[in-house]
Structure formats: structure tokens, C-alpha cells
Amino acid sequence: MSDFINSVAKLVLSIMVMAFISSCSGDSTPPSQINENSQNIGANQVKYIKIEDAPNFLPAWSKENILVYHVIGEPDDMHPTNGNAGLRTEIMGYTQIYIVGTDFQNLTLRPIAVKALPTVSENGKEYTYELRNDIKFDDGQKLSVDDVIFTLKANKCPLTNNPQAKPYLENIINIVADKNIPDVFKIIMKNKYIQNISFLTDFPIMQRSFFDKNNVLSKYTFTEFNDKNFKADQQKELNDWASEFNSAKYSRDPQFLVGAGPYRFDKWDVGQSITLVRKENHWSKGSTKMYETAYPEKIILKLNKDANSQILEFKSQTLDASASLSTKTLLELQKNENFNVNYNSRFTDTYNYSYIAMNMKPDGVKHKKIFTDKKVRRVMALLTPLDEINKVLNKGKNKRMIGPVSPLKPEYNSDLQLIPFDIESAKILLDEAGWKDTDGDNIRDKMIDGKKVKMEFNLNYMTTQVEWKDIAQMISEQMYKAGVKANLNPVDLAVLYDVAKTHDFDMLMAAWASNFAPEDYTQIWHTSSWTSQGSNYTGFGNAESDALIDSIKCTLDNTKQGVMVKRLQAIIYDEQPYIFMFASLRRNVIHKRFGNQEMYFERPGGWLSNLKLLSNTGTSIKPSATN
């Protein structure tokens, strides 16, 4: 159970357009400069990119303190508990407050509604927090422990429609308010676990008196909600509360999308834009802390899915910022002189990566035992022309991965070397593994369990992404040169997911997203996730890797944890369950009329409320660099 809670990596099978490109990772490399091929990302010395304010406020720049942010999709909904989209979380960063959040500059956790990160008990199961006493909701009511307890209880309630969030709360046993010290509370967890603090970054604090006027949830305990025999649907009062709480108005009606963040959710023009308006008398007014500033009067998230139209909007300066342009679009824009005069743009690293998974434990009936031998899996990596793919499809912008850990993380194992594209070595390895072309049809074969098996298999990928098809095509062509036949098999997302979790595939191409937080490798790499239809699609794992994963998830000492993670990376590298492809990049653009520009590796890539309009008068704000 807690295995799931531990999960960090996030499946992005559908729309993750892994724009396998990169440029600046905080260094001085110009964005347009093409990377050296065959280079993986080095662990970054710099944790974010800071861009100097523009020396001049150009006359053509708008002086309106409204920031129009480009998006390519809309959130599924804005309910405080019942949503799953990344954009929803991004918006809530401005409209809600959390117990803890991400410190984008230092890539650590930061306290938000609490005075400091918690003190942790010796057994690693009790986390004591103290609430700040200056935080108020819009009606002037002070944030209290009551609200925190309500928030987590509402999320945990079996009748709340948040199936995606429930597993993350399985580890909570109880939340207890300190009887002696006001504003102090303790979260008691079932198990010691590396994500016992970071899980709170997903749950905005709700005002109890707004969402539960009759205080219904106070009549129920965490113990009851933890008990699988608890018949929540038979509790009338709880049902009535849940029906109201789950209703659509709390998902979309701005009047009900309330929170203690500095911005108010003002308007949702479906299919067009979402408008956030700065609260004039917010509790954080006057604060100089970066995450409490709210400079733009309005933040408008404007939808635009068409690449040509996006280019025109940036050329005409109707958009101020974006992290959603395609690589091709941004490269096109960067060729435009006016764009470079008006905007700062960078390709920034992320924690996401694409991969090709191989079925290490096929049934031998429906799927041939091709990838059971690690030599063969290594051959597949040797036959994958990643540098060529990078050059042809991504203008050489991509950065290659060697394993599941982002090079941005300190626990990244830099001793592991990239696997080169090498057909000749692949052929030798195949010969050694007993795969030879005995019948002259240019496809290698081998006797397995008394039967002749050809080295021919299906490579599954999603139909919706043209990029995937091109990559698959290039891989298939190279493999054929070594006597390996990969049949391209484009499938629907639902089918891809089904075959992956039931291990009904030979090879599949997909992508994972992750973040800066301490990672739990159970979901993707533990053997228990293979037998229980989890995300260990390949069948990777043995006693050592399982033991390492089990230890990593409950080791709070970073140094000790780092050693174990490096060892796990080495095992994965050696076993080669995946062909690790590229780390994806974020395409960041911000108009120069705003100052305080910073671009982060963690989602969402920028902190919009901290972007300060450089001039209200239109005159130069600083002496010109040339004067």
C-alpha cells in the first residue's frame, strides 16, 4: 500500500511531448548553441537560471501590469481536492497556500503556512509543525490547525472524488493538535518514509468554515477513514457533505474557488483563458519574500494550441510568458530579431525522461524470450541511434540519459558512461548470445526451449505523437542492419497502458516525469510492482535491488540514501531493462518588460507572481547600457 504512496515518477504517456532538446542548464552557453553529441547532462552546479533585468524599457512595450501567460491546455478542474492536471497545481500555487512547497531556487522544500519545516521524531513517524499566525483567509479568518485537519480529512474521506490522491494519504494515521501550544500540530504516519513531508505539496489548505459549515468531518476520525470496513456511504450526514463538496461549483465557479493565496480566481472563459486577479488586501501585502510577492495585477492564462498562431502572438507581444512552446516553435522564434529584443528565452532542464522498455520476463508463448538475456538488451541499446535521432529530429538539442535518475540530482551516478551507437559491437554480442542468421533471411534466430525463435518483435508507441513514430522508424532501420527486426506498432494510449501493466508487449516507448523531491523507486523498479500490475513493466529486479529500494524509501539521511541510489543506478545500468533516451527540456520565454526573471528546473519552470513590471511610466528605469 505504502508502496504506491512512495511513488514519485509520474506517467506521462499521453501528452508529454518530450521535446528532447536542451540548451542552458544554468551556464553561460547560448541557447542556440548545439550540444556536443554523445554527452549526457552533467550534474548542475547551478540550480536555476537568473536573468538580469532589461536595462531599458522600450517604448513599444506595454505598460500594463497584466501578465499574459501562454498555455496549451486547460486544467481538468480547479476543485481543491478533485483534480489531477499539472496546470491546476500551477494555478493553485498562486491562489492557494500549502503547508510546505517547493523552493525552486534551492530545489528543496520550503515552509509556507508553517514557521519552519517540521521536527521529526526519532522513529521518523511523527512530524511536528507550527503554523504561522499571520495567514488569513479572504474573510479575515485566521488560518488554524482546524483547517489543516479538515483539509487532510476531506482528502482522505472515502466519498471525496479524488482517486488519484488517495494513495498518497494512505500513510497518514492521524493529525493531532497540540493542547498546550496553539498552532502546533503533529502528523502521525504509519511508516518512516522519505516523502512524509513532500507529499504535503499536493494538498492546498482549505478553510474549514467555508467547505464544511456544519463541521461534519470533525465527527469522523482518520482511523475510521483508514478502516476499509468503514461504510462511508451509509453515513447520511457524510454523504450530504460529500455530495455538496464534490459538486461542480467547487470545481469551476470562481465564487467557490477560494483560497488563501495572493491571487483570486476571477474568471474562466472555457477554451480561451483563465484570469487570476491580485487580492488588494492580502495578508502577505508588503512582504518582500520572493514567494509572497504578487507583482502583476492580473495573471491571465491564455490558451493557444496552434504553432503558427503562437509565433504571431509572440511577434505581436500579446503573450508575455510561456513554458509550453514546442522546440521547433521556439527555435523559429529565436531566429526573429524582434523576438530576441523583446523576450528572454531559454531551454531549461527538467526531471523528465523518455525511454524504451523491454519485456525481460515474457511468457515465452505470446511473447518470445528475446529480451531475457541482458546481453541482448545491451545490444538493443547499442543499436539505438540516439545521437542521430537527436540531430535529425531535435536539432541536436537533446541531452541523453543513462539511467532513471536526473543528472540534476546530487545522487546521480556520474560514473556510468553513455552507451554508444555501435552496430559492430552489437553484432558480436548477438553472436555471443547465440543469435545468428541460420536461414539467410537477414533476421537472426536462436533455438529456445527446443524451438527456433526469430529475433523479430513489436515496438509499441503512441499513435498521437508524430515524434514517436519518427524515432521508432529510425531505430527499426538501424536494428535491421544487425539482423534484428523491430515491427512498428502504433497503439492508442489506453492500449499502451494496458499492455504495459499486463506485460503483454515486447518493447514499448514512453516517458516518465519526476521532480526534485526524494524519489521512491518502488513504483517503477521494485519487483512487487511487476506482479501487481504496477509500473514495473519490464520485470526488472532482484533481491538486491528490492532491498535497496526498500531501504532508500525509509532512509532520511541524504548521504546514506545517495550511496544506495547510486548502487541502484549501477544495477539498472547493468541489467538494461530500458534504453534510456533523452531528458526532456522546458522551453521558457518571458517578456523583458518584466524583471525578477528566473527560470527553474522544477515545474512549472517560473514563478509568475514574482515577475515585476519594470516601468509604470514607460521611461527608462536604469541607465542604458550603452550610455
Added chain:
Amino acid sequence: MLKYITKRILIFIPTLIIITLLGFIISVNAPGDPVERMIVAAQSGGEVGSQTVNQLEQKKFWRKKLGLDLPVFYISITSLSRPDTLYKIYDKSEKEALDRLISKFGNWNEIQDYYKNLDGFYLSQVAFTLDTNQIRQYDKNAVTETLNQIKFETSALKSSYEENVIEAKFNKIKLLLFYYPFLARFQQPFNLIEYKYLTIKKTATPWKNYIPALVFYKKNQYHRWLFGDGGVFSKGLIRGDFGTSYVTKQPISDVIYSKIGWSLFFAMLSVLLAYIVSIPIGVKAAANRGSRFDKTSSIILFMLYSMPSFWLATLLLMTFANPDVIHWFPASGVKPAIGYPESAGFFLKMKTSLPYIILPAICYTYSSFAFLSRTVRVSMIETVGQDYIRTARAKGLTEKMVIWKHAFRNSLLPIITVFANIFPATIGGSVILETIFTIPGMGSEAIFAIQNNNYPMIIAILTITGFLTLLGYLISDILYAVVDPRISYK
């Protein structure tokens, strides 16, 4: 006429039922599990993990909420061998395996017995742990690997139906049990499973598959969709509730309501513009058949007709919304990002939106010019050749009177036929134009629903489109009678 209309409306009902049924057949047979999808990736990716108890409970909850725990339709034409409860197994692959086994062996009781034992066998493996003493005797890797293998093979057996696959898996488990004594406790349950499988084969009654049976389900997904579940989760289609979107978890009717406005606007506007432009061109071309105007207009209109809308839309954008060329129009949306001025009335809103509307309106409309004007032209040419037109001219009426008063009215029938297509086009929208111009319409919603297997939305669109098509034809039929007194529906 009233009798005719009533009769036509009554015909709507079975037609709509067939349309909705078709939608249901598609959704039921579609790959993937909507609940898995909701939990896994609502929109842009989400969390995936092991099947935890909590997650299974959540899936159960959502199946109930969406009515997916019910049989599909009122009746099921099945065979004597099939149980009427197979729909209760929610795992699609396991259900399919059982279905195939029934098709082959025809003895549900034995198959059910085998399946239950298999399930219990799997659960006992999940709960199994080795004590420390035992672990010391074996290689750790071997223990982990063996336990995983036996769990996997057992789990895979639940979705297997081919004889050679089942036997291969049995052999694999046998080998594991033979080589690894710490699995001894599983030997007896496994022998029982093998025995149950042999029993299925021995007592096979495939003939039962050939005896048809009719099963009636009072509560079913289709009924729930039409009539709701008493208001707990759904009010039913007849009360305007199309169900819940798998993606946004919003009521489908809310999604449609929020999107249909602009689709309706552009559909009506484009038809209006198309008629305003095409009718005079068609009439003039017919009245001056073979003239330079006739030939030139034909060439121009057919050139326009042959241009793909995405190409023209991009061309227009790149020309008229481009600061590097001509910047007359905004590049996207239907109104400014900051919205309309406060307390703006309808006309001010329209005025504000006008620059946003012009380019899309051109793209929505231009392709209709050729078709409509040619339709009008052909119809008019046929009409002006009639005797009564010659008579009108002989009476000394002006050419204008002859064409517009006598000929035009009688040429309206094909135009009315075209008019009937407006209604379904409204809901269909135009995916390409909506994407290029960022128009919040039904076209993009439809494609988004298809991409995300959002079947309630797809069925809703299908149903509404069907209904509007029927309505369009009914209106056309009525208009035929209005414009042509010779047509009567008595």
C-alpha cells in the same frame, strides 16, 4: 401537415435509439478501461502504481458512479452456457478469458470453480512471506525471482484462455514448485487448480453454446444512461443529463453548454454569409449563362473550393495578423485576453470581438460559395427553362421580376436541402479552424473526447448530432411545402 410532423417526430424516437445504441456498442468495445484512465491520467499525465486496496476501492466507487458495474443493455442474446453475471467481472482481460473458455467448453460452473481457485491461489501467494530461517537456506535473489515468477504466472493464467498458453503456464509453475521446496505449501492448491482445469475439459458441454438464451436485465448501463439512477449519480438523458465526462468529471451537458455557443455562432454566420454571397452569384450566373461573369465566377469559386481550410487559415493569419506583414487582426481567440470592457452590452461585445471573428468567419464560409452558388445556378437554369417563365416574359414582365419573383422561389428547394445540414454542422464544429484560431467550440471538444476515450461525450455528440440532423430534415420538409404549394404532406 400536423399529422405528418407528428409522424416524423415519432420516427425520431427509434432512430435516436439506434444511434445511441451504436454509440454504446462502440464505447463498450473500445480498448482500455475508462476508470483506469480516470485514475491514471485525467488530462496531462498522472500517477500510476501498484494495485493497492485503496485504489481498487476507488475504482469500484467510480465504476458504480459511472454505471460501469451494470450490464450493457436490457437484453442479452446469449447461450445456455453463459451465466448472466459475467459482466460483474470488471477486469476486461479476465472477463474476456472467461468468455473464451465458456465458448470453448460450455460449462460455466466448472469454469467458475477453476477461476475462483485460481484467484484464491494468487491471493495466497501475495500474502506469503518466508520466515527468516527459510530465507537463510536459499539464495535471496532466487527467492525473490521465484516468488515473482509464480505470482506472475498465476496472475497471467487468470487472463489466459488458449490451451497451449494455459498448459505452458502450468508447466512453468510445476517446475517452480519442483525446484523450490519453500513453495511446497502451494503444491496442493496448484494440484487442485490443475484438476479443476482437467475437469473443465472432461465435462465440456460445448453444445450448450449453440442453444440460444435470452437474458433480461432490468438495471443496465443503457437504461441508466437514458433514465438515470434516481438522481444519485445520474439523472438520465431524458432529463438532460448526458452523464459525467471521464476527463473533467463535469456533467457532459455543462461541457457542451460552455462550448456550443461559438460553434453555433460561426455555423449560423457562415451560412448567412454563404447565402448572401452565393445566391446572387448563382442567380446572376444562371440568368447570364455562358457569359464572362458565369465563367469567371465559376473559376474563382472553384479555386476557393479547392483550397484546404487549414492552408487558407494559416495564410490569412500569416498575412493579416502578422506584425512583419499586415497586422490588422489578432492572431488567436474570439475576444481580448483581458476580456470585454466591464458592463459591456451585446453590441459593444460584438464590436470588441469583430476583429477576432473576421478571419475565422472567412475560413468557415469560403468553401460553401462554390457549392451553394452552383446549386443555385443549376436549379435556376432548370427553372428559367420552364414554360411559365417563358409566359411571364411574354406577359412583358421585367427580367428582374421574372428571375426573382417567378424563377427564384421555385429554385429554392436545393437551397433548403442544404439548409438542413446546418444543424448537425453546429455541433460538429470545425476542429482545424477552432485549433488554429483558438475558438472554444464543439469541434475541438469532439476531437479531445476521441483522443481521450471520453465516451460519454462522444455518445452525447453523436446523439445530439443525430437529433439535429433529423430536426434539420424535418424543417427542410416543412419549408419545401411552404415554398412550393405543389408539395403537400396530406
